[in-house]
Amino acid sequence: MLLSVNNLEVSYGAIAALQGVSVSIDRGEIVALIGANGAGKTTLLRTISGLLKAKGGSVLWEGKKELRGLAAHEVVGLGISHVPEGRQIFPHLSARENLMLGGYQERSNGVLRERMERVFGLFPVLAERSEQRGGTLSGGEQQMLAIGRAMMGRPRLLLLDEPSLGLAPLVVRKIFQIIREINAEGTTIFLVEQNAHMALTVAHRGYVLQTGRVMLTDTASELLEHSDVKKAYLGG
Amino acid sequence: MDYLTQQLINGLSIGATYALIALGYTMVYGVLRLINFAHGEVYMMGAVVAYWIAIGIAPWGWPVWGALAVIFGGAMGACAVLGFAIEFFAYRPLRNKPRLVVLITAIGVSLLLQNLAQTRYVFGPTPEAFPAVIEAKTVVRWTMGGPDNVVTVSNLDLLSLGLSLGLMGVLAWVVLRTRQGLALRAVSYRFDTSSLMGINTNRTISFTFMLGSALAAVAGVVDAIRYDVRPLMGLMPGLKAFVAAVLGGIGSIPGAFVGGLVIGLIETLVKGYLSSAYSDAVAFVVLIVILLVRPSGILGRYEAEKL
Numbered sequence: 076m077l078l079s080v081n082n083l084e085v086s087y088g089a090i091a092a093l094q095g096v097s098v099s100i101d102r103g104e105i106v107a108l109i110g111a112n113g114a115g116k117t118t119l120l121r122t123i124s125g126l127l128k129a130k131g132g133s134v135l136w137e138g139k140k141e142l143r144g145l146a147a148h149e150v151v152g153l154g155i156s157h158v159p160e161g162r163q164i165f166p167h168l169s170a171r172e173n174l175m176l177g178g179y180q181e182r183s184n185g186v187l188r189e190r191m192e193r194v195f196g197l198f199p200v201l202a203e204r205s206e207q208r209g210g211t212l213s214g215g216e217q218q219m220l221a222i223g224r225a226m227m228g229r230p231r232l233l234l235l236d237e238p239s240l241g242l243a244p245l246v247v248r249k250i251f252q253i254i255r256e257i258n259a260e261g262t263t264i265f266l267v268e269q270n271a272h273m274a275l276t277v278a279h280r281g282y283v284l285q286t287g288r289v290m291l292t293d294t295a296s297e298l299l300e301h302s303d304v305k306k307a308y309l310g311g
Numbered sequence: 312m313d314y315l316t317q318q319l320i321n322g323l324s325i326g327a328t329y330a331l332i333a334l335g336y337t338m339v340y341g342v343l344r345l346i347n348f349a350h351g352e353v354y355m356m357g358a359v360v361a362y363w364i365a366i367g368i369a370p371w372g373w374p375v376w377g378a379l380a381v382i383f384g385g386a387m388g389a390c391a392v393l394g395f396a397i398e399f400f401a402y403r404p405l406r407n408k409p410r411l412v413v414l415i416t417a418i419g420v421s422l423l424l425q426n427l428a429q430t431r432y433v434f435g436p437t438p439e440a441f442p443a444v445i446e447a448k449t450v451v452r453w454t455m456g457g458p459d460n461v462v463t464v465s466n467l468d469l470l471s472l473g474l475s476l477g478l479m480g481v482l483a484w485v486v487l488r489t490r491q492g493l494a495l496r497a498v499s500y501r502f503d504t505s506s507l508m509g510i511n512t513n514r515t516i517s518f519t520f521m522l523g524s525a526l527a528a529v530a531g532v533v534d535a536i537r538y539d540v541r542p543l544m545g546l547m548p549g550l551k552a553f554v555a556a557v558l559g560g561i562g563s564i565p566g567a568f569v570g571g572l573v574i575g576l577i578e579t580l581v582k583g584y585l586s587s588a589y590s591d592a593v594a595f596v597v598l599i600v601i602l603l604v605r606p607s608g609i610l611g612r613y614e615a616e617k618l
Contacts (some may be wrong), residue, residue, distance in 0.1 A: 126503050147506035156507075163504040165497055176497050179490070180509040228509060 076138055077102045077156075077232055077263050083132035084284070085115075085122050092118040093215040094287040095132065100232070105264045105296060109272040109308055111183070111286035117160050119233050119284070123265075124157040125150040152180055156230035160237050160267075162221040166210025170201055170220055173209050177227030187227070194223040197253055215246035222253070232263045239270045251277050271308035275299045283308075312462035313453075318583040319576065324468040325473035326575020331530035332552030333559065333567035334482065335394075335523025341499040341562045342519050344410060348417040349397055350425035351522045353390050355542065357531030359434045361386040362540045365442040378444050383474075386532050387525040394524025395517050403513065421549075429544035438541040445536060461537015471533045478526060479568050485522070486564060495519055499562070533536075551578070551594045558601050560611025569609060 078100045085093040093115045102105045108125050110116050121127045124133055125147035134142040151157075156177070164172050174184055174194060178187045178279040195202040198219040203231065204212060212220060218238055225233055235254065239247040247270065255277055258264050268274035283291040283304060298304050332354050336465060339347045364385045381568065401420050405413045429436045451464035486492040497505040498515045506512050514525040540569065559566025574594055582590040 124507060126506070139542045146511070147503070148511045150508065151509035159504060159507060163501065163507075165500050165504070167500065168493075168496060172493060173494075175493060176505075176508040176510070179494065183491070222506070 076100065076135070078265070079135045079138070080119070080123065081133045081135070083119070083122060083134065084130045085118055085127055086130055091130075091254050092287055093122070096284070096287070096289055097132075097259075098282055100263060100265055102263055103258070103261065104219050104280065105258050105266060105278045107271075107281040108265065108267045108280035109269070109271040109274055109281060109298075109304075113286075114284040115287045116284055117236055120157060120236050120265070120267055123150075124155060124234060148180075151228055154229070154231035155234065156225035156228045156232075157234040158221045158225045158236060158238065161240065162217045164209035164212070164217045164220055164224075165293055168209055169206050170204040170212065173220055174201070174205075177224030178229075181230065190227050190229060193290060194226050195244055197226070197256065198223050213240050216248070218242060218246075218250055219253075222250070222257075226257065226262075230262060232265065233257065235264060235266045237269060238251070239268060239273060247273060254275065257299065271304065272299070313455040313462050314583070314617040315457070316453075318463045318579050319463055320462065320468060321583075322576035323572060324471045324575070325579060326555075326572035327471045328530035328533050328571075329548065329552045329555045329574050330568045330571025331478065332525045333477055333571040334465030334547055334564060335478075335527045335557040336553055336556040337559070337561055337564060337567035338495075338519050338523045340556070342495065342516050342562075343402070344412070345402065345413050345417065345522075346553065346561075347397075347523075348414070348549070348553075349401075349420035349424060350523070351545035351547075351552070353397075353423050353426075353545070354527040354531040354534075354548060355391055355428060355545030356424065357386040357390045357528030358540045358544060359428060359542075360528070360537035361535055362434070362439065362441060365444050365503055367447030369442050369444075375445050382391060382444065383529060383532055390524040390531075391493075391527035394520040398520040399516055399522075403516075419546075421456040421569040425543060425545070434540070436542060436544055438539045440539050441535045467533070467537050471537070474533065475568075478529060482522070482526070482564065491515070491518060495569075510557040510606055518590055548592060552590075554594045554598045554601075558597060558608055563608065564611045566610035573609075 076099045079097040080096060083093050083096045095204065096119060108116050108119065118127060122129050123142065125142065125145050129143050136142050142150055142158065142268060165176065175187065176192055178190055181187055200216055201220060201223055204216060209217065238250050242250065251273055254264060266274055266278060275298050278295040281295045281298045282289050291301065293301065335350050336347060339345060349608060358407065364382050368381060395421055401416050402413055402492045405416060428434045447465050447467050448471065450466045450469060453462045454460060455462060457458045486495060494510045494515045495518065498507060498511060498512050500513050551574055555570035556567045556572060559570025578590050578593055579596060581593045
């Protein structure tokens, strides 16, 4: 297992957000996490990447390294990049500077240039926009920049929080196509989505999260056919 | 004409030190959204450290440039450490507390440093003249029109303006061209996203305090040489530099620099044409006007975020 989350408990004050969540992700997989608003999807991602502190349970990296208690910048250093919900581009910095920040822990300019070339290969539009300020990019371009920025850290595990949020269907399809490409080149992906159909179409396996608990887990194709999933998340 | 020119030169010379102090206010505000009211005391401590270094090296009779380098360098280093310590011990434990708590703490740190400086272990309550490291003398002298219309520029004016401009250039380079500067600009936007980039936000905040404090130290040494050293000398320049940072647009680095020069100019012109009795008051009139008319300041920015 590349990442295994065991019995994770997280709460905001008295409110329990995650109540014993267990999720495991194998090398090379795309794993989808679907669920309604407020189910705890973003909380799970933010806890894995060190932005939130868990109350109980464990998060094991490669079966041995405990991530609980590490600061977010230390988790990045292990090879886990997180594309946050709402993209969180630095609006006052140029696209190039945003990308440079994604590779902040790499000090060699040569290596960074190489990685940037690769990101420009995935997202040619970013090369055209590289001197433009992040805040002036369109929503789709910002999402590409956010993913490209995370790829600058050369992650082994990419955490994606709602990459389809607020984007036109055509753009969403394009983004998911690139997610597949990134995965095909060897990066493991943990994908959080409200767009359950899209997510389960690209994923190998999936988890359904409901009010802080994993209700269901199966291969993506089984979940797409599952009657409860259809009713609750796929519009019948 | 000569009188006005002289006032403008004096104004820029004074404004240059306000600008150096204002940079620290604006940088700290940029990352923590905190008005660090202890910043004026860092400036004062810069003067105090410089005073002791100057006394210490006096018997060795070093050449002026060597002595100045050691005095400025020592004060900058000591104040960088002080800035680090203030943030580490006073503000960091309150990182997730309401901003008002941190603001009140900043006032507390300010009072603590003022009173520490009045003890004889640090400096003492009475003003002291700075040891004669560099003699004030006129280096430029223009006669404009007639023998009575003379404009002069002293070596201290040049020192003040030269250091201020030079350090502003260094700061611009650090912020815009280095990895650490990029981290600073990221952290000033958002902590959590910055840490997802792999940035150690606490270290970046420390760096910001050290940088700002070293700049304030330079201003403190210039004023110590120009006037004298007093434990409460940080109060007025601290407040005026705060006004300068607001005038330029709090959070904006070029704004703080411009704001500092403008406050220095306004103050000197008021002194020269109205009355020196108003020279301290005018900075606060400027503050009130700015807050009423353009709260974001001259170069302040409003950023809309796309969802």
